[in-house]
Amino acid sequence: MRMSDLITQEILRLLNNSEMNIAEIQRNELANTIGCAPSQINYVLSSRFTPEHGYIIESRRGGGGYIRIKRVVLSQSSALMHIVNSIGETIDPMTTRIVIENCLESGLVDGKTARLMAAAVSGNAMQSVPVEFRDYLRASVLKHMLLSLI
Amino acid sequence: MRMSDLITQEILRLLNNSEMNIAEIQRNELANTIGCAPSQINYVLSSRFTPEHGYIIESRRGGGGYIRIKRVVLSQSSALMHIVNSIGETIDPMTTRIVIENCLESGLVDGKTARLMAAAVSGNAMQSVPVEFRDYLRASVLKHMLLSLI
DNA sequence: TATACACGAAAGTCAGGGAAAGTCAATACC
């Protein structure tokens, strides 16, 4: 069995044992008990516990540091997932506006959130990057924001 | 639990017990009851109770000395304006995190909004633009989002 | 009486070390 699978298994076990769908680990400790390099943990987290997979990671360095893995429970948020998946590599301002308006109308987000997202991907906000990057950037930022709502 | 967390907790407790949002401590005494080096108190104050975080510190040395921590309460819009103005042309991920956490702790934004903003300016979201633009972009996007809340 | 000075009791500063997580490029394994 592969190391990455062992690590994945262990994290899932912790998540299942938790009422709150939260697993908190110490990187070096876990790496030790499993017997792998600490950085391997990062690899597993960044390849299998991404927001796209329905997980949120937060961490802290230094003494008493930790890594916290939250599993997101899919309910009506699968609608958001659907929207996220429908957004490609790039998105133009017009389509962006439509996506946000749809979210608002379908009640997935409230007015305040919609305005916030619109502000984040507005033309004004993106003037500091060259035109050729903007559609990529807009897609990426929009997707990350939508995922954060899950 | 980390010492810095204990100290933080105790100061917050004192602040919450105070009508005036003022906590007054004696450094050596607090260090003693908690069981840490006195200078550790300074560390906590300078890392978690800064003006950026919405606190003002004043102190006095010598016999009968003290440290006074004041929590500043601003109106929401002026506080947001203040934060926006304090953000320059560029902002690095670290400072960004502090700004957003600050907004959260001071109640300017709720948890959901904080997560949304963090997602919008996360490193992951910005991978599609070259490194040299990211700090400019982050500043711009963050400011636009904050302004949209007013 | 008034001034100066000494001394102790606080808080402040800073360099340094240790503990943890993050990053990345190179390599190994399907």
Add this chain to the structure above:
DNA sequence: GGTATTGACTTTCCCTGACTTTCGTGTATA
């Protein structure tokens, strides 16, 4: 060719101890 794995290096955060600065007070002296 893509996925795993590692190790070296970096960054962030925590904590301490030695030393410095500031303040109040008591005391000696002109």
